[in-house]
Amino acid sequence: MNGPGMPSATILVTVPTLAPAGLDILRAEGCHVIFTSRDGGVQEMLQHLARGPIDGVISRTLPFGVEAFAAAGSRLKVVSRHGVGFDNVDVATATAKGIPVLIAPAANGQSVAELALALMLAVARRLPARDAAIRAGEWDRSGSGLQLSGRTLGLVGYGGIGKAVARMALGFGMRVVVFDPVAKPEPDSAVEMVDSLERLLPRSNFLSLHVPLTVQTQGMIGKRELEALPRNAVLVNTARGGLVDETALLAALASGHLYGAGLDTFASEPLMPNDPLCTRSDVVLSAHMGGSTDAALDATARMAAQHVLAVLNGRPIDRAVCVNPEVLKETCS
Known part of the structure; x- marks a missing residue:
């Protein structure tokens, strides 16, 4: 992804923060990380996607549907869920575009x-x-x-x-x-x-x-x-x-x-x-906070970041963490 003369990847996080365990991994590989503010919500997320180019998305609570994929254009390569649920992502659209949707099971x-x-x-x-x-x-x-x-x-x-x-x-x-x-x-x-x-x-x-x-x-x-x-x-x-x-x-x-x-x-x-x-x-x-502990947020952020980088760098991916494994290349595990 970041070889000589190659531009760094841009990663959009659909919430205002990402635990250091994940953010440090992204920045260590030269990624430019953009966050979505608490008040900005879906409209701000769509604006980031439209301005682009966005290479990967770490998705939390905001819905990521047809409009989001359209705004992202052709450069978007991966949607990595910060958690195990994936009902906020339009998996059918992701699959049609050949974009893997990855989850972070067991992390939280x-x-x-x-x-x-x-x-x-x-x-x-x-x-x-x-x-x-x-x-x-x-x-x-x-x-x-x-x-x-x-x-x-x-x-x-x-x-x-x-x-x-x-x-x-x-x-x-x-x-x-x-x-x-x-x-x-x-x-x-x-x-x-x-x-x-x-x-x-x-x-x-x-x-x-x-x-x-x-x-x-x-x-x-x-x-x-x-x-x-x-x-x-x-x-x-x-x-x-x-x-x-x-x-x-x-x-x-x-x-x-x-x-x-x-x-x-x-x-x-x-x-x-x-x-x-x-x-x-x-x-x-309680306000959908099952995974909101220090240990869980660190582990989930780390796994979500690793998944983004694995796709962008062509590294093997465990098919069990991919919601739509049919889009994965044969090199994936």
Whole structure:
């Protein structure tokens, strides 16, 4: 990429910052890095792309669709996701243009898993409500919560994040049951695998989602699925908001069928303060921050930067991290 007489690559980051672990890698190879300001949003991103030329994009939350690819023109060679989800990128357009879309699996997995467990605990013990009551001058020791130990955690998805959640849940004394049609059973594992969502749901006192948002998974947890959960079950979603029918979730909470929900992702983000989810004390909310820890941001930035440079420099790429591997050259691993 940066041999004698060759221009340095220009990399657009679709957020205001990139952790030093990733930024240092890019700058060490002579890359010119452009950031998108918090207030500029999509319009500023499109302006950067149109001014160009942009060789690679590190994509976080902003949608990167047809208009973005058109603005980027022919020099754009790679879109590297700062994370494992890719629903904000128009993969079909990228594929048509021969542009690989790469993800950073496992880089933030431990942090996302820890938040999933934190949400389970916060909902089970009503921690936000207890905290608010004390701050309001109320010392109320009535009521009770749910103990995790002895209950069953159902996991939808058993990749790196799901496995990390399972390890921690087993440490809390929970039983863990998994549905993932592509995961393989692990010898001598305490985790039980079932072959359908229908078999998983009735056993899940806690249900935690760890799958990408695709056409197949959109709205996979709706009215029927929520009704199939045991009474006083808890739903946790640190994956993608579109996996859950939020209207059905609100109905299940209002009826008392569900004990509560812990949500880090939403069908529409940012979540507005007048959203009905914000009115419920049995729902614990966080702003899509599962991967927002120091360790996770460093690891994800490093991996996203390495992926950009691998494509631009013609280095081998693990096909498992490419959403559209059909565009990769034969030299890729």
